Amino acid sequence: MVKSIPTPLRIFAWVFVGVTGLFLLGPLIVVVGVSLSESRFISFPPNGLSLHWYRQVLSSDAYVAAAWLSLRVAVLVTISATLLGGAAAVAIHRRKLPGSETMGAFFLSPLVLPTIIYAIGMLMLWSTLFGPVSILTLWISHTIIAAPYVVRTTLAVLADSDPFLEEAAATMGAGRMQRLFLVVLPQCAPGLAAGAFFAFNVSFDEAVLSLFLRKPGMTTLPVQIYSQLEFSPDPSVAAVSTIMILLTVVLILVIDRIVGVQKFASS
Amino acid sequence: MTDRQENLFLVLPGLALLALAFFVPIGQMLVLAFQGPEGFTLQHFARFLGDPFYLGVLWRTVKLSALITLLCLMIGFPLAYIMAHVGPRARLWLVIMVILPLMTSVVIRTFGWMVVLSRSGLIPSTLRDFGLVGRAFSLMHTETAIVIGMVQVLLPFMTLSILGVILRMDPKLEEAARTMGCTFLQTLRTVVLPLATPGIIAGSLLVFTLSASSFVTPNLLGGPRVQVLAASIYRQVTQTLDWNFAAAQAVILFAGVLLVLIPYIRLVRRADG
Structure with missing residues (x-):
């Protein structure tokens, strides 16, 4: 295929890919660069090299508290989104219930509906019914937007699985629970695992819901970064951001090991 | 327990949460x-x-979202086409190049642009060194800044939408067109573009809705004077606390988004089915 593309076009294609790559990754590279700077001011390319902004971040109560909150929420969300989304995906995949198609679309709708619209609705409803927001509000709302990822990855894995295994297990006398846990669960395991990591990533990096559903003393990491950017950014923001970027890199590598990033990307 | 009960048991908790929350x-x-x-x-x-x-x-x-969508399309289509036509190893790297920014918090990516676009940042100071702009030139708090930042944030969505369609295309079609005497560009126009149209439209609609509804990047790069609808909603909710007015603005945004989303959902369903 590639052979039939004229050479000048091929050179152009690689230049284009290089420039686009720089455009896509540039902001991340800049953030990493700023975090290594010695100077008190944000500058890129960095002035001198030092890790002292990382020390600063690790000894800052505000950042540590925000990171701890983000981590707790993300872990809770990973568990709830994987359980609810995975179970739903299994039922939707079997297509035995009436309206399975519609249900699938239903479960994916938080992906297409802009988060800001959901965020404002959630804030208004929660305040009317229960008063001030809490970590529970974050947990529930993050679960809503993270679960579709689990549904999607699990459905993708199930679509490639052998549909007759469950039937075979039934013929051989396996009970309902045995089939579910010994046949279906292992079948969707890679999808569930990939979905779980996506869910963690979505919750940990989420800014829109967390910006609407916040109160003094309850600040997630992205909100903390956002507030710093609005008022007084210094290189410590870059250090926190770099740690978050590294975490994303690790998550992508793990997801690639489990299901292959490409499979997810083109589905 | 019947099959039906088992399936209901699996799907109902999620469905209930979705309905209530x-x-x-x-x-x-x-x-x-x-x-x-x-x-x-x-x-x-x-x-x-x-x-x-x-x-x-x-x-x-509306204006900025349209411009952002157009730019994403102009960069995303060639990028997706190249990604579909390189070997599997190179494709993996390109996919990571697209997904890494996609999975990084939008706050962090915007921060990167703030550094690059500010008065002492890389881009304005380079332009100044070449004498193209004046001393006080800064890109921060301009519509240009919003467009640059948003295109970077949304380009992955466009690229992946189009990549999905191109990968599903039968590569023999392109080969056949070439054997029959089409030039590369003719093949692109008469074979690839028509077949990729569903992905192009779906990607464009998605990018348009996402760009019309985002406020983090526009707020940070555009500042208080260059407001977009979503940023205005955020201000209304957090600063003036006029929730009814904020809700009305959200409904206007919602209506606009639905106008765009309904064809999007139809299209995606047709592409899957």
Whole structure:
């Protein structure tokens, strides 16, 4: 295929890919660069090299508290989104219930509906019914937007699985629970695992819901970064951001090991 | 337990959460938008549509979203085409190049642009070194900054939408066109583009909605003076605390998004089915 593309076009294609790559990754590279700077001011390319902004971040109560909150929420969300989304995906995949198609679309709708619209609705409803927001509000709302990822990855894995295994297990006398846990669960395991990591990533990096559903003393990491950017950014923001970027890199590598990033990307 | 009960048992918890914690809040927001001190009212909409400031905000939102979508398309289509035609190893690297920014918090990516675009940042100072702009030149707090930042944030969505369609295409079609004497560009125009159209339209609609509804990047790069609709909603909710008016603006955004989303969902369903 590639052979039939004229050479000048091929050179152009690689230049284009290089420039686009720089455009896509540039902001991340800049953030990493700023975090290594010695100077008190944000500058890129960095002035001198030092890790002292990382020390600063690790000894800052505000950042540590925000990171701890983000981590707790993300872990809770990973568990709830994987359980609810995975179970739903299994039922939707079997297509035995009436309206399975519609249900699938239903479960994916938080992906297409802009988060800001959901965020404002959630804030208004929660305040009317229960008063001030809490970590529970974050947990529930993050679960809503993270679960579709689990549904999607699990459905993708199930679509490639052998549909007759469950039937075979039934013929051989396996009970309902045995089939579910010994046949279906292992079948969707890679999808569930990939979905779980996506869910963690979505919750940990989420800014829109967390910006609407916040109160003094309850600040997630992205909100903390956002507030710093609005008022007084210094290189410590870059250090926190770099740690978050590294975490994303690790998550992508793990997801690639489990299901292959490409499979997810083109589905 | 029957099959039906088992499936219901699996799907109901998720469905219940979705109904109570997703659709009810959206309903609540719709109600608040039409609520005044004396029950049902359209006053919030009248206030929005009667104020040139808010009409300006709306116009800027539509204009910038259209421009952002167009730029994403112009970069995303060639990128997706190249990704589909390189070997599997190179494709893996390109996919990571697209997904890494996609999975990084939007706050962090915007921060990167703030550094690059600020007065002492890389881009303005380079332009100054070449004598192209004046001393006080800065890109921060301009529409240009919003467009640059948003295109970077949304380009992955466009690229992946188009990549999905191109990968499903039969590569023999392109080969056949070439064997029959088409040039590379003719093949692109008469074979690839028509077949990729569903992905192009789906990607464009998605990018348009996402760009019309985002506020983190526009807020940080555009500042308080260059407001878009979503940023105005955020300000209304967190600063002036006028929730009914904020809800009315969200309904206007919602209506606009639905206009775009309904064809999107139809299209995606057709592509899958």
